[in-house]
Amino acid sequence: MHVPDGVIPLALQILMYGISLTALYVAVRRVNKRLSEKTVPYIGVLAAVVFAAQFVNFPVPPSSGHLVGSTMVAVMLGPWAGILVIALVLFVQAMYGDGGILTYGLNLFNMGVFSCLVGWALSLLFFKGLKKRMGEKTAVLVSTSMASYIVTVAAAFVLGLELQTVPGFGLAGLLAITSIHALIGVGEAILTFVILLYFVKARPQVISFLSDSEVRELANAVDAPWAEPST
Amino acid sequence: MERNEIVRFVIPVVVVVIAILSVVIFAGLASSNPDGFEWALFDFSGVPEPEGTFEGVWAFLGEGSVVEALTGAVGVIVVLVLGMIVFKALARKG
Numbered sequence: 519m520h521v522p523d524g525v526i527p528l529a530l531q532i533l534m535y536g537i538s539l540t541a542l543y544v545a546v547r548r549v550n551k552r553l554s555e556k557t558v559p560y561i562g563v564l565a566a567v568v569f570a571a572q573f574v575n576f577p578v579p580p581s582s583g584h585l586v587g588s589t590m591v592a593v594m595l596g597p598w599a600g601i602l603v604i605a606l607v608l609f610v611q612a613m614y615g616d617g618g619i620l621t622y623g624l625n626l627f628n629m630g631v632f633s634c635l636v637g638w639a640l641s642l643l644f645f646k647g648l649k650k651r652m653g654e655k656t657a658v659l660v661s662t663s664m665a666s667y668i669v670t671v672a673a674a675f676v677l678g679l680e681l682q683t684v685p686g687f688g689l690a691g692l693l694a695i696t697s698i699h700a701l702i703g704v705g706e707a708i709l710t711f712v713i714l715l716y717f718v719k720a721r722p723q724v725i726s727f728l729s730d731s732e733v734r735e736l737a738n739a740v741d742a743p744w745a746e747p748s749t
Numbered sequence: 750m751e752r753n754e755i756v757r758f759v760i761p762v763v764v765v766v767i768a769i770l771s772v773v774i775f776a777g778l779a780s781s782n783p784d785g786f787e788w789a790l791f792d793f794s795g796v797p798e799p800e801g802t803f804e805g806v807w808a809f810l811g812e813g814s815v816v817e818a819l820t821g822a823v824g825v826i827v828v829l830v831l832g833m834i835v836f837k838a839l840a841r842k843g
Contacts, residue, residue, distance in 0.1 A: 519784070519785065519786050520784075520786065521786065522799060522802055523799065523802045523803065524799025524800075524801075524802050525790070525796070525799055546839065549836075549839050550839050551839070551840070551841040552841070553836060553839060553840040553841065554840060554841065555837065555840040555841065555842055556754070557836075557840070558833050558836045558837045558840055559754055559755050559758065559759045559833065560758070561832055561833070561836045562759065562828075562829045562830070562832035562833035562836070563758070563759050563762050563763065563829065564832075565828045565829065565831075565832035566762075566763055566766060566825045566826070566828045566829040566832070567762070567766055568828075569824055569825055569828040570766045570767075570769070570770050570821065570824075570825050573770060573821050573824065574770065574773050574774065574778075574779040574821075575779055575780040575782070575784055576779075576780055577780035577782060578780075578782075578785070579782070580782065580788060580792075581782055581783060581784060581785045581787075581788035581789075582780035582781075582782040582783065582784050582785070582788075583784060583785050584784065599836075602835065602836075602839075603832065606828060606831055606832055606835060607828055610824055610827055610828050610831065611824075613805065613806050614805040614806065614807065614820070614824060615802075615803055615804045615805025615806075615807075615808060616805070618802060618803070619803060674785065674786075677786065678789070681790065684790070684796055685796075686794055686795060686796045687790065687794050687796060688794065690793075690794070691789055691790065691793060691794040691796075694788075694789040694793040694794065695785065695786065695789035695790070698785045698788060698789055699785050702785050720758075721758070
């Protein structure tokens with residue numbers, strides 16, 4: 519889903535830079551001083567895992583796909599910290615030539631701002647509905663996986679709308695990019711489940727949805743990143 | 750930030766991530782098909798792929814499994830360190 523330079527009209531790139539930089543500013547303001555210093559290593563690891571997972575493509579004939587991870591990081595850290603993590607990952611990828619420099623704003627909007635905010639909101643909605651039926655740990659896994667599937671398809675649809683500015687793409691292209699991501703989304707959901715399962719088992723205290731729950735009481739060494747500073 | 754936590758959690762996870770990444774690359778398990786975006790745009794819709802754009806800071810190393818695994822491992826560590834620097838600056842102390 520990484521758009522290279524030289525495809526999108528400049529005006530749209532500038533617009534998307536404006537939107538994404540505004541969202542980044544808001545994210546920094548929202549995250550500032552709310553995270554515990556003790557959670558920093560986990561966030562670093564999470565960013566590294568997302569980078570690695572985006573580095574390789576899994577086959578989805580006739581195409582291929584890779585994990586985006588936006589919904590997963592949004593559920594774990596909250597949507598604003600999630601946007602910052604994805605911004606960081608996409609920046610390094612742009613330096614690697616995966617996704618353009620000029621299209622960084624557009625890529626950040628699609629995979630970061632849009633995907634983190636919508637993914638988080640959908641996951642929360644599903645989580646609240648499921649947690650009484652299957653317990654919090656299972657509910658967070660299922661709800662995040664479901665939301666990550668929907669967000670992958672929705673983000674592809676948004677990208678398809680943006681690509682309507684490219685001559686030759688058209689509505690058939692919009693249908694193609696959305697339908698192929700309906701398959702890629704399955705891989706996204708599976709990878710999200712597997713990676714999140716590790717954190718649920720190993721470090722449940724870093725998952726924001728599991729705050730104020732029985733899991734939080736099990737947290738022994740690390741403060742929850744979303745916790746307000748004690749006064 | 751607890752140094753023990755870095756030794757007990759961060760380093761093992763990063764080592765495992767780099768190991769998995771390397772195995773996937775060396776074993777040829779990563780798909781060489783165009784990704785969903787590229788397929789929909791360049792293959793399906795027939796939009797010409799842009800040429801002469803920035804190919805990345807490692808382009809001078811060329812291509813190949815070894816280069817890909819090496820640059821991938823470097824990227825993982827760079828993202829880890831950058832993430833820790835950025836979020837440490839934003840975190841509340843204590």
